[in-house]
Amino acid sequence: MDKTKVILDVDTGSDDAVAIISAVLSKNIEVLGIATVNGNRCVEYTTENTLRVVEMLGVAETVPVVRGCAYPLVATIKGKKPGIPRGHYYQHDDEYKTRGKSIHGDFLEMFSPSTIKEANLNAVSWYIKTLMAAEDKSITLVPVGPLTNLAHVFQIEPRTVKKVKEIIYMGGGHLLGNTRPAAEYNVWVDPEAAQIVLESGVNNFIWVPLNATHAAYLTKSDAERIRSIGTRPAEVVAELIEQRIIGYSNYQKVEVPDAAPIHDALCIAAIHDPSVLTDIHHCYTEVDCGGSSCDGETIFDINPGSFEYDKNTPNSYVALGADREKFVNILIGILEGAK
Known part of the structure; x- marks a missing residue:
């Protein structure tokens, strides 16, 4: 079976690290490269964390790490911290530091500082070069952070859009948020970028x-x-899961005790077996970029009773559920298969 050609776009914290490990070790995936972006932390930190994971996996020669955008297109933290990019949020919020409420630390401490280097080319230029050399609809993009890099790519070189087979994006929430009542973090950091990618005409978002x-x-x-x-990769994944469980118990309590989502790795599992995603809707989607308390909210029009339902052309798919047991088994299967 041909491997799925994948480009990861990450703001590496703990769940990104699990996604990277899963993708690189998967026998079904060929990772063409990993782009970093401002998100969970500033891009300097997310790049260093990505390099640490790639070095641990021993794939630095075959999987380039390219540094991406340091700032969102528009969004900053309003109110008490004006002018600070939203992706720097935790680094500039004393409450999260003093109370230990942040799920992601600045660096992944279970890894040694990296000794390998990122590629010389910036992520946007690398994307354009890589995609333009590819066949049409041949590349799966898996962004698991803000969509800043891809928004720039599609605006600078619109011909790259037709090279994309699909985008599997960890982001958004239907009537659910984690950074604001209505907004998920990845989209909230750069809502304008998410809307630009939605409007790009890309195949299978x-x-x-x-x-x-x-x-x-x-x-x-x-x-x-x-x-x-x-x-070693399995030990790292186990430790990251345990750290996230502690973080969620302190910061974002979930319904199941002693548990935590590993958001980004679910996108990798979906490449292995799309049926891990459930309750899928083909619908019109847009992102609130209005700057209000709903800024960054994703609006998925899945309600046939809405006034606009029959007027708006569906532009993406959204999975509102997942098969937990299948996800766990896929993750374990990847790690066991790499022994």
Whole structure:
């Protein structure tokens, strides 16, 4: 079976790291490169974290890491911290530092500082070069952070759009937020970028929102099963899951105790088996970019009773559920298969 050609776009914290490990170790995926972006932390930190993961996996020679955009297109933190890019939010919020409420630390401490280097080309230029050399509809893009890089790519070189087979995006939420009541973090950091990518005409834009990732939580017992595989990547994944469980218990309590979503890795699992995503709707979607308390909200028009339902042409797919057991088994299968 031909491998799926994938480009990851990450703001590497803990769940991004699990996604990178899963993609690189998968026998079904060829990772063409990894672009970084301002998101969970500033792009300097997300790039360093990505390099640490790639070096641990021993794939620096075959999987380039390219540094992406340091700032969102427009959005800054309003109110008490004007002018600070939203992706720098946690670094500039003393409450999160003093109370230990942030799920992501500045750096992934279970890795040594990287000794490998990022590629010389910036991510936007690298994307354009790589996509323009590809066949039409041949590349799967898996962005799991803000969509800043891709918005620039599609605006600078619109011909890249036809090279994309699909975008599987961890972002958004249907009537659900995690940074603001109505907004998920990745979209909230750069809502204008998300809207630009939606309007690009890209083939098969698939949203993997909070509704799906929260359904596919992992538990302490799942972490123990993964650790028992006995490899360094499995040990790292188990530790990251355990760290996230602690973070969620302090910061974002979930319905199931001693559990946490590993958002970004669900996108990788969906490449292995699309049926891991459930309750899928083909619908019109837009992002609120109005700057109000709903800024960054994703509006998925899945209600046939709405006034606009029959007028708006569907422009994306959204998965509002996920098969938790299948997700866990896919993740374990990837890690066991790499022994």
